[in-house]
Amino acid sequence: MEAFRAFLYVRSMLSTPDDSSPFPVVREIREPRFGALVHPEWTQAFAWLVQGMTTRDSGHDHPFDLGLFASRSEPESARRRWRALRESLGGDRVVHAHQVHGADVHVHHGEFAPARDPHLVDDCDGHVGDTPGLLLAVTTADCVPVFVVDPERRAVAALHAGWRGAASGVLERGIDAMVSSFSSRPEHLLVHLGPAICGACYEVGPEVFEALNQRTPAEPEPIDLRRVLARRAVGLGVREDSISVSAHCTKCTDSGLFSHRAGHGERQAGFIGVRR
């Protein structure tokens, strides 16, 4: 763990963020087998961890839409892709839920039996867990997939944070759930704000700034939701050098991602779990 922190420190000195943000920018790399975007440093540092984000080109079935609840979703086709995703990752079960832009987080703990792909729990916007073989998944198409790793406890979280969820406190609830369920300590957590719409592409009205306790402009302005979340993570006790931000934008970086603002009705999935 200390070696990884030293590595992060050196990396943060070498990285060249596109602004004055203190949070290291990480460019996820496409793993060759399934075409998911994975955090290169986490993959290298933690052999027990599986983490990533699907793209439209993942698997064999293109576009690789995992949406079950969007207006244009085709659930049966999507479930076939969920199964392909789980099998490619070597998971026993992948859990997901209908997301409602709220702050409820489901705690997954203990043994489980095989289930449908994905295994759906009650409506919520986040999952925390520590069971080997269990994959936690959130779907997005501009919102921020938040990935949390506790290397000490080998516990993980996947959270879905659009502006409403962020304002409702989904990050706070997710980290609280790790503390209360797995005795995680915030200063040990690593937080990655994954591929999402970037600060240049995401123009929102004053009410969004207000809901997020930001300086409220008179007219619509762009907001960097990942930076807002990074700041909130620091406020929760996560170390600044343990927080990273994806270089990928769903709308402008041509990363093969679905973007609601670009008119896509499909969804990609952010997944994280402990290997069996």
Ligand SMILES: [Zn+2]
């Ligand atoms: Zn962008």
